[in-house]
Amino acid sequence: MAQDQERTPLFTALTEYAARVRAPLHVPGHKLGRAAPPEWRDFLGPSALAIDLTEAPGLDDLHAPEGVIAEAQELAAAAFGAWRSYFLVGGTTAGLHALILAACRPGETIAVPRNAHRSVLGALILAGLRPRWVRVTFDAELGIATGPDLASLSAALPGAAAAVLVHPTYYGIAADTAAAIGLIHRAGLPALVDEAHGAHFPFHPALPPSTLSLGADGVVQSLHKTGGSLTQSSLCHLGHGSRILPERLQEMLRLVQSTSPSYLLMASLDLARRELALRGREAWERALELAHEARRRIDALPGLRVRPTDDPTKLLIDVRGRGTTGFRAADWLWEEAGVAVEAAGLTYLLAVLSPGDSREQLDALIAGLERLPAGEGAPVLPPEPPWPEVILPPREAYLARKEPVPLGRAEGRIAAELVAPYPPGIPVVAPGERLTADVLDYLRHAARAGWHLQGPADPQLRSIQVVEE
Numbered sequence: 001m002a003q004d005q006e007r008t009p010l011f012t013a014l015t016e017y018a019a020r021v022r023a024p025l026h027v028p029g030h031k032l033g034r035a036a037p038p039e040w041r042d043f044l045g046p047s048a049l050a051i052d053l054t055e056a057p058g059l060d061d062l063h064a065p066e067g068v069i070a071e072a073q074e075l076a077a078a079a080f081g082a083w084r085s086y087f088l089v090g091g092t093t094a095g096l097h098a099l100i101l102a103a104c105r106p107g108e109t110i111a112v113p114r115n116a117h118r119s120v121l122g123a124l125i126l127a128g129l130r131p132r133w134v135r136v137t138f139d140a141e142l143g144i145a146t147g148p149d150l151a152s153l154s155a156a157l158p159g160a161a162a163a164v165l166v167h168p169t170y171y172g173i174a175a176d177t178a179a180a181i182g183l184i185h186r187a188g189l190p191a192l193v194d195e196a197h198g199a200h201f202p203f204h205p206a207l208p209p210s211t212l213s214l215g216a217d218g219v220v221q222s223l224h225k226t227g228g229s230l231t232q233s234s235l236c237h238l239g240h241g242s243r244i245l246p247e248r249l250q251e252m253l254r255l256v257q258s259t260s261p262s263y264l265l266m267a268s269l270d271l272a273r274r275e276l277a278l279r280g281r282e283a284w285e286r287a288l289e290l291a292h293e294a295r296r297r298i299d300a301l302p303g304l305r306v307r308p309t310d311d312p313t314k315l316l317i318d319v320r321g322r323g324t325t326g327f328r329a330a331d332w333l334w335e336e337a338g339v340a341v342e343a344a345g346l347t348y349l350l351a352v353l354s355p356g357d358s359r360e361q362l363d364a365l366i367a368g369l370e371r372l373p374a375g376e377g378a379p380v381l382p383p384e385p386p387w388p389e390v391i392l393p394p395r396e397a398y399l400a401r402k403e404p405v406p407l408g409r410a411e412g413r414i415a416a417e418l419v420a421p422y423p424p425g426i427p428v429v430a431p432g433e434r435l436t437a438d439v440l441d442y443l444r445h446a447a448r449a450g451w452h453l454q455g456p457a458d459p460q461l462r463s464i465q466v467v468e469e
């Protein structure tokens with residue numbers, strides 16, 4: 001395999017085409033950069049624009065691949081341990097949409113953990129599915145979801161068409177996934193995995209296993225997040241023995257992806273795959289060493305502690321001991337130290353390391369954390385969001401005629417939008433769910449506490465979109 005993995009069929013075909021073509025009488029209209037805005041051409045350099053091409057001779061077709069794209073995808077499948085791999089130019093979002101559309105028929109039920117990313121909810125809306133929500137376990141100190149509750153998952157499986165898992169969570173927690181896949185398979189269902197944050201897992205034994213190695217049927221990975229490819233480029237895989245038919249998945253990918261997929265994005269997948277396959281282990285060894293050093297150095301700082309995570313390169317820094325919130329700490333680090341972290345919550349900062357980081361970045365983080373001002377007292381953790389009462393399928397509610405109503409007059413109405421405060425990043429309400437007094441109390445609490453609210457049309461949540469009656 002090592003020999004094959006040296007090859008970059010798509011990137012090579014693009015550079016050869018750019019060198020050979022004398023008269024590119026086709027789109028894109030910038031014509032290999034010649035008609036691109038000058039400062040853009042200077043900024044990117046001539047090479048990037050010269051391979052920003054579309055289906056030209058020898059460059060294959062993402063939607064019916066037979067040539068260099070087919071070969072590049074086969075190399076990706078071999079490198080990631082998949083049966084089939086597909087290039088995505090619409091991020092993991094597009095892959096989850098296609099996979100869920102491929103696995104289920106309209107009106108069917110699907111088991112979904114309550115901490116699933118909003119792209120999964122998007123898939124339920126597109127596919128017209130009924131969610132059977134799976135409870136999640138919590139880290140009670142930080143107030144973040146850690147994984148699916150296996151008893152709740154078991155209860156959600158009978159009669160469902162498929163089940164979704166998140167591996168790892170945004171915070172690098174990957175507990176119980178093997179057991180969860182076992183439960184799903186024993187129920188005879190396909191396990192569909194959102195592995196957005198795990199594209200690097202197959203390439204170092206100290207990282208959690210990739211779910212392809214655990215028998216998952218369909219897996220989507222944001223190679224752009226941790227694998228080194230360009231933003232928006234991802235991979236959708238079918239596992240060996242997958243219960244999902246490649247032809248059906250390809251059909252759904254045709255539906256959700258552009259007819260003009262970016263060759264720059266696809267070439268970046270081809271090259272990132274080669275690097276991971278041939279040099280991924282050394283690269284992630286360096287990142288892991290840096291992560292272990294980061295943990296030691298941060299743990300030595302007063303009031304700060306790095307939580308253990310299954311993926312050690314996710315530095316989940318508990319800031320409660322400094323009497324501050326993660327939000328304030330993140331703002332301060334950016335304003336005063338030029339350090340930008342991946343995410344912040346009430347109780348934590350999340351810093352992400354990769355082979356692209358070195359001692360220099362780590363030193364900047366440590367120097368910033370050393371000077372981080374102490375606050376007035378530890379933040380009060382949110383309670384767990386109330387359990388939802390599902391009335392309509394998300395599609396019906398989301399696409400219904402809707403109207404905004406003030407929170408004070410919303411009790412009993414059916415939500416037509418998602419509201420997910422961070423943390424814990426779990427929907428308090430999803431389209432189709434009843435706005436009960438408990439749900440509204442929780443939302444008021446979240447709005448007053450100034451949590452970042454994902455989803456609502458009115459971000460201050462003075463009003464909420466409900467299904468018109």
Ligand SMILES: Cc1ncc(COP(=O)(O)O)c(C=O)c1O
Pocket residue numbers: 090091092093094117119166169170194196197222232234
């Ligand atoms: C857990 C999870 N799933 C899916 C996605 C969507 O991935 P993408 O941005 O590649 O579309 C994200 C993005 O942040 C995510 O965090």
